[in-house]
Amino acid sequence: MGDEVYSQLMKxxxxxxxxxxxxxxxxxxxxxxxxxxxxRELVGLVxxxxxxxxxxxxxxxxxxxxxxxxxxxxxxxxxxxLRCADRNRNALLSDILGAGVLGLRNILxxxxxxVSLGDTPDAKPVYDLDSTTLIALIRKVVDEGKDLxxxxxxxxxxxxxxxxxxxxxxxxxxxxxxxxxxxxxxxxFIQTQVVYYPEVLDRxxxxxxxxxxxxxxxIFPAKTYAQADFFDKYVAGVDVPxxxxxxxxxxxxxxxxxxxxxxxDRVNIEFFTxxxxxxxxxxxxxxxxxxxGYPRIIPELKKVME
Amino acid sequence: MIAQEQKPIEEILGYLDGKRKIVAVGCGGxxxxxxxxxxxxxxxMAERLRKEGKEVxxxxxxxxxxxxxxDMSSKFLEKNRKAxxxxxxxxxxxxxxxxxxxxxYIDNKIGVTKPVVPANDALGLVGGGPxxxxxxxxxxxxxxxxxxxxxxxxxxxxxxxxxxxxxxVREDGKCEVDPxxxxxxxxxxxxxxxxxxxxxxxxxRAPHAWSKAKRPRLFTIEEPVKPVRTILASxxxxxxxxxxxxxxxLMLF
Ligand code: SF4
Ligand code: SF4
Numbered sequence: 028m029g030d031e032v033y034s035q036l037m038k039x040x041x042x043x044x045x046x047x048x049x050x051x052x053x054x055x056x057x058x059x060x061x062x063x064x065x066x067r068e069l070v071g072l073v074x075x076x077x078x079x080x081x082x083x084x085x086x087x088x089x090x091x092x093x094x095x096x097x098x099x100x101x102x103x104x105x106x107x108x109l110r111c112a113d114r115n116r117n118a119l120l121s122d123i124l125g126a127g128v129l130g131l132r133n134i135l136x137x138x139x140x141x142v143s144l145g146d147t148p149d150a151k152p153v154y155d156l157d158s159t160t161l162i163a164l165i166r167k168v169v170d171e172g173k174d175l176x177x178x179x180x181x182x183x184x185x186x187x188x189x190x191x192x193x194x195x196x197x198x199x200x201x202x203x204x205x206x207x208x209x210x211x212x213x214x215x216f217i218q219t220q221v222v223y224y225p226e227v228l229d230r231x232x233x234x235x236x237x238x239x240x241x242x243x244x245x246i247f248p249a250k251t252y253a254q255a256d257f258f259d260k261y262v263a264g265v266d267v268p269x270x271x272x273x274x275x276x277x278x279x280x281x282x283x284x285x286x287x288x289x290x291x292d293r294v295n296i297e298f299f300t301x302x303x304x305x306x307x308x309x310x311x312x313x314x315x316x317x318x319x320g321y322p323r324i325i326p327e328l329k330k331v332m333e
Numbered sequence: 334m335i336a337q338e339q340k341p342i343e344e345i346l347g348y349l350d351g352k353r354k355i356v357a358v359g360c361g362g363x364x365x366x367x368x369x370x371x372x373x374x375x376x377x378m379a380e381r382l383r384k385e386g387k388e389v390x391x392x393x394x395x396x397x398x399x400x401x402x403x404d405m406s407s408k409f410l411e412k413n414r415k416a417x418x419x420x421x422x423x424x425x426x427x428x429x430x431x432x433x434x435x436x437x438y439i440d441n442k443i444g445v446t447k448p449v450v451p452a453n454d455a456l457g458l459v460g461g462g463p464x465x466x467x468x469x470x471x472x473x474x475x476x477x478x479x480x481x482x483x484x485x486x487x488x489x490x491x492x493x494x495x496x497x498x499x500x501x502v503r504e505d506g507k508c509e510v511d512p513x514x515x516x517x518x519x520x521x522x523x524x525x526x527x528x529x530x531x532x533x534x535x536x537x538r539a540p541h542a543w544s545k546a547k548r549p550r551l552f553t554i555e556e557p558v559k560p561v562r563t564i565l566a567s568x569x570x571x572x573x574x575x576x577x578x579x580x581x582x583l584m585l586f
Contacts, residue, residue: 112492116540138492138494138499138500140501140509141491141492141501141509141510143510144509152492152493154492154493154494155540155541155543156540157492157494157495157496157497157499158496158499159495159496159537160495160496160537160539160540163537175540191500193500196498196500196502197502197503197504197505197506198498198502198506198516198519198522200522200526201498201502201518201519201522201534202498202500202502204522204531204534204535205496205497205498207535208496208534208535208536208537211535211537212537220500263500263501263502263503263509264500264501264502
């Protein structure tokens with residue numbers, strides 16, 4: 028791993044700037060109008076945006092195509108998410124090389140949810156590689172100009188690779204050992220799964236100890252009660268505090284749309300102000316705000332971190 | 334052992350639709366353990382098919398005679414050569430291996446080409462017993478157990494990961510893919526921890542070499558072992574007591 032910096036994200040992280048990243052979700056559609064619209068709203072608010080790759084194993088517009096279009100049309104730098112669930116090592120390599128060709132500079136390497144969680148459970152799951160070996164592959168391609176089998180790659184792409192971490196993992200010690208493994212093979216930054224509890228965050232940083240790559244902590248200000256409830260019920264390793272859930276639920280009673288929006292914002296600002304105040308006292312290098320379709324909350328949250 | 338369960342009868346009847354003369358072949362190996370090809374299963378199947386107006390010849394293979402081991406099972410097929418020649422279809426009550434081995438024998442040695450259909454669904458290489466079994470190996474051809482504390486990452490991990498656990502481990506340490514099952518990688522971690530080998534856990538294991546799983550595999554051994562023959566020959570009184578096909582088995586060798 029050299030010291031070269033290919034992306035704005037890495038540049039700011041290396042400079043020690045506090046970095047915010049956002050999240051964009053391509054849909055099951057023949058276009059990427061929605062994520063492009065969302066990206067436009069996030070320009071200037073975040074340094075880069077993750078573009079999800081078939082989250083929860085629902086097949087959507089390719090993250091590679093979406094990342095390229097979003098970056099090209101809005102100027103928003105993308106963090107191209109790449110999962111092992113749907114592709115073998117050859118397909119992954121093709122997409123890594125393709126990403127370089129299309130001017131993408133950051134990849135978040137993920138194992139990916141199992142297809143049985145998705146909308147097409149009869150699909151064949153692949154997992155030829157896992158997040159660790161995918162990171163190793165990307166590093167080998169970028170640093171040595173070779174693939175896993177040692178084949179030469181002419182004019183290798185310039186890419187940074189990040190890894191995910193789950194601070195709320197049920198068996199934290201195994202998760203920590205895995206995160207360290209991913210750092211060892213060359214991950215350059217970490218973006219965590221959503222955290223709601225300061226204690227969960229503290230325990231994670233304590234167990235992780237000192238690491239020499241930046242960690243961006245994931246937060247999820249929900250735009251609706253349904254979003255928060257979904258996270259609580261269906262996302263592994265994420266517990267949403269009952270008080271927050273309760274307050275979000277109460278907003279459903281408000282008939283007036285504008286008033287409801289205001290109350291949702293108030294609940295989020297109140298909850299996340301205290302969370303972000305706590306975040307300031309942790310080694311986090313930034314914050315990954317997964318507020319999909321909810322850009323108006325971001326300036327409010329950023330104020331807390333100023 | 335190859336675990337298996339009988340297919341829904343409607344599916345079997347679908348394969349046998351329009352076929353009147355049926356030969357039902359059992360299996361004295363794994364299918365006997367899983368009650369999918371033992372004497373009772375063959376008899377019950379025959380009764381069921383007779384109710385559908387079919388004429389059924391039962392070919393029961395005694396305990397120890399697996400359908401897939403053609404050297405032995407062929408003796409029973411040969412005894413029913415006429416019925417097979419006349420049959421409209423042969424129903425094999427074993428795993429898919431037995432079905433194909435019997436099919437090949439009928440094609441090449443009995444010299445007739447017949448529909449040969451499966452009665453069971455094979456469910457993998459399992460261990461355990463006497464009533465609970467777990468799939469633990471998928472015969473990948475390049476065993477990784479030496480790197481994973483003796484727990485197969487390809488079979489026991491729901492995603493077949495070489496470097497788990499994934500982010501989906503449930504609250505209670507169960508697997509993302511199936512809440513009934515333990516996360517294999519948490520188990521691997523715990524075993525390594527107990528053995529003082531956690532340094533191995535944080536080492537990256539290379540991606541699995543799937544080149545070793547090119548299919549179909551062909552395999553040759555230098556000299557055939559004759560365990561079943563030896564065992565059977567040494568237990569004449571037991572076999573005589575059982576009578577029936579087991580006794581016939583003894584007479585054959
Ligand atoms: S790695 Fe797993 S599937 Fe392969 S031989 Fe070993 S136990 Fe069997
Ligand atoms: S939860 Fe554990 S066993 Fe299940 S897929 Fe993930 S790593 Fe594998």
